[in-house]
Amino acid sequence: xxxxxxxxxxMFVQEKEAVTLDCTYDTSDPSYGLFWYKQPSSGxxxxxxxxxxxxxxxxxxxxxxxxxxxxxxxxxxxxxxSQLGDSAMYFCAMRGEMNRDDKIIFGKGTRxxxxx
Amino acid sequence: xxxITQSPKYLFRKEGQNVTLSCEQNLNHxxxxxxxxxxxxxxxxxxYSQIVNDFQKGDIAEGYSVSREKKESFxxxxxxxxxNPTAFYLCASSIVPGVRSDTQYFGPGTRLTVL
Numbered sequence: 001x002x003x004x005x006x007x008x009x010x011m012f013v014q015e016k017e018a019v020t021l022d023c024t025y026d027t028s029d030p031s032y033g034l035f036w037y038k039q040p041s042s043g044x045x046x047x048x049x050x051x052x053x054x055x056x057x058x059x060x061x062x063x064x065x066x067x068x069x070x071x072x073x074x075x076x077x078x079x080x081x082s083q084l085g086d087s088a089m090y091f092c093a094m095r096g097e098m099n100r101d102d103k104i105i106f107g108k109g110t111r112x113x114x115x116x
Numbered sequence: 117x118x119x120i121t122q123s124p125k126y127l128f129r130k131e132g133q134n135v136t137l138s139c140e141q142n143l144n145h146x147x148x149x150x151x152x153x154x155x156x157x158x159x160x161x162x163x164y165s166q167i168v169n170d171f172q173k174g175d176i177a178e179g180y181s182v183s184r185e186k187k188e189s190f191x192x193x194x195x196x197x198x199x200n201p202t203a204f205y206l207c208a209s210s211i212v213p214g215v216r217s218d219t220q221y222f223g224p225g226t227r228l229t230v231l
Contacts, residue, residue, distance in 0.1 A: 004158075033217050033218075035219065037222075042224065043204060043206075043224060043225040043227070044222055044223070044224045044225060045159075045206060045208075045222035046222075047219055047220075047221060047222075050217060050219060052217055091158060091159075093158075095218070103149070103161040103164065103174060103175075104159075104220055106158035106159045107158055108156070108157060108158045109156075109157075109158060
């Protein structure tokens with residue numbers, strides 16, 4: 001069975017510092033995709049970044065990068081130069097190639113607080 | 117502007133009533149999804165549809181029903197059979213269902229409260 005684990009329920013970080021949000025996953029699929037979403041207090045889930053299991057390089061999107069360590073089954077999100085607007089819930093998610101349900105499996109999330 | 121709209125934003129229901137949550141997308145996406153989110157939890161899949169006039173149950177389909185008569189629309193009905201319907205409901209859509217890189221994009225959500 002596929003599983004996503006986010007071990008940090010909450011984090012407090014000073015503005016302008018870099019942040020690493022942890023995510024580990026478990027799957028038997030040889031091919032899979034990993035996603036990170038941001039959920040501000042308004043509730044909408046905002047797609048941030050995607051990493052494919054066969055991608056040679058770590059994904060980057062602006063201030064977001066994904067530290068993908070396949071052997072460790074980890075896909076940590078790194079936010080550089082954090083801003084007050086980064087305060088939100090962050091969800092790591094995964095979809096396997098053999099996922100018959102066509103669903104994305106979500107972790108329970110990490111609440112990030114950026115301090116001024 | 118392309119996107120996904122959900123209405124209403126807040127919905128109150130009396131016990132024993134059915135309610136229907138609206139989800140519309142103008143992204144020309146083939147697949148649509150309904151998720152439920154409880155406080156402090158991730159998302160759980162209720163139903164999904166990869167093509168018009170076809171849909172599949174997700175992990176927690178009991179007490180819910182859907183229809184997909186148009187590509188743009190995927191309404192969710194919360195029936196009186198759903199024992200604990202108070203939750204935040206998110207609709208999503210994606211371009212190419214079944215592909216591992218297919219990203220799901222979400223609407224703003226509907227918060228349902230049973231009185």
